[in-house]
Amino acid sequence: MASSSSLPPPSPSPLAQISEFAQDSASIDSRPEHPSLASIPELTTKPAVSEDDKVEALHLLADSVAQQRQLASSAVIFHPFTLSMTALLFGLVYQKLYKGSPSDYAIIGTTFTGAFMAVLVTIRWLTSGYIDEAGNVGTWKWLNKGRGERDSGAVGDEDEILLTWFGDEVIGTLILRGQRATPPSSSGSSSPKKSRKNHPVVGIIRGWTVKRRYRHKGVGQGLLEEAVQLCQSQGWNGPEFADDHANSRQVLPRTFHGGFAKRERIAREMLERVRDEVGKPISISGGSRKGKR
Template sequence: MPRPPLPTAKQLDLRSSLQTVTDFTVAVPGFKTSAAFFSFLRANLVLPPSTLNSNTSTPLLDPSSSQTLPPLFPSSLATMTSNAEDEVVLAPNPLEGVPPLVTKQLTDEDDKVAALKLIADSIAQQRQQAARAIIFHPLTLAGYILLLAVISNFIYKSRSDLGIVATTSAGVTMACLVAIRGLTGGYLNLAEEFNWKFATNEDGEEDIIIGSRYGEEIIGATILRLEGKGNGSGKKKTKSGKTGGKGVVRAWTVRVKYRGKGVGTELLEEAVKITREKLGNTAEIGFAAEHANSKMILPETFNASFRKREARAAKALENVVESMDTGSKKKR
């Protein structure tokens, strides 16, 4: 059977008219879906965009005006960058509000009284040091253990006596602590006896009182006595710079919570400076044999810690003198 002739190019021209597409659809049933799609596409291409009533999700085929877009705001990163360039943020000063430490000779009576009270407190504080020296001394520990052993051997007979042994041992311990408290109580009496007379020489002249002030508080004190010639009487110095006198440190202390921070060193430096100004650059300076903290009420066996403290103080003064002498030589 011969095949029907194929449609010509003229019959397939979709751009001629909508009627041609419709006729072709009827003639070719297999192209019904395609014909409907082309009909819809042609209708949308013919109508202007302004006449369409589509949803907001339907994309626009023509360029949209700027009125339909949300306004553009500057990026937050750009704002941060501009602020960082325009404004310079200064880091807070960690020392802001911290009062300075001033070490100098005291002239006000109230300051002198505060310095003397501080020295009296240092004398009273020797009681704790003496108590520790007694408690931790090898002889004390050996005697305490021996005493507990004798009491336990005398009382303990069976396991039921353990409670009595423990109670008795606690009582003995309390009695020993009370005895140590009584032995060291003399330092409180020494602190109470400390007064203005200590800072006055035989001629009635007042010693030089040096203080370290931190804010409104006196945290360190030193009593300096100038002995011999040239102690402020206005006598002339010799060619060698000597005046025949010496400086004697009779008290040197710092408040407990400020110790170990260099306050004591500044006090000694000021004492050396004043001594050299009044007695010459080669004047000697040292600690007095009978300084404010020199009296000891315990037997010499328990005074090892006090002797070590005196040795450390003398070494500290020696180091200050050497450093100041070295500094003066370099300046020359």
């Protein structure tokens, strides 16, 4: 006789579990991209075409020159010579004004504060040359400097201006000029113009900067990479930094140039490294040769 007790319910099929997992995975993959990631603007580098783009590049470059005033002021304030003179000044003020009364400290503090403010005003005046230089750099006259002169060696009608855009905002620029190198002087040469015409062209970087809040994020390196590729496409040597590039002028005595010399060395080392990396062929595995942008 058949048992009247009912059988236990069947356990879930493993195939059904796999099917449910696949459906869950498909639903996850079909979810829209996270809103915060979709809202990040695109980072692109392209040549400046319109006049407004070129003006934007000149303004950005002029701002970088004006910002050098802050670095120059810090170099003066924290220089060992300035700190020593400040300590000596404080000692002299204390020695002359302190007569043994507690009320003398108020006079000493007021006098020293006034003297220190006078030092800051003097430093501000000494570094004002960077503001004047910024006004000079951000002009068409600076951009076209050297063109139109007899046998100037400049190639093309105008400089190449690269802009890095973060969405609709310009955050970096690089100004590159093709310059035909000056041939070595030769007393036996009867046609100096012809010898210069046949001389190789070198890409000269006349200006290179990134907006302050976007620095140290690879944007400047990306501009250098684009400059190297542009030189390669044009058949130019280089690029190299111009001796008189936009940020090269120093308005303070040489003893305060330590910070500027360090920045110049870092920039030239980065350019040399980028030239080496971009010049190498891309590996078969598809590894990227570009640095972080």
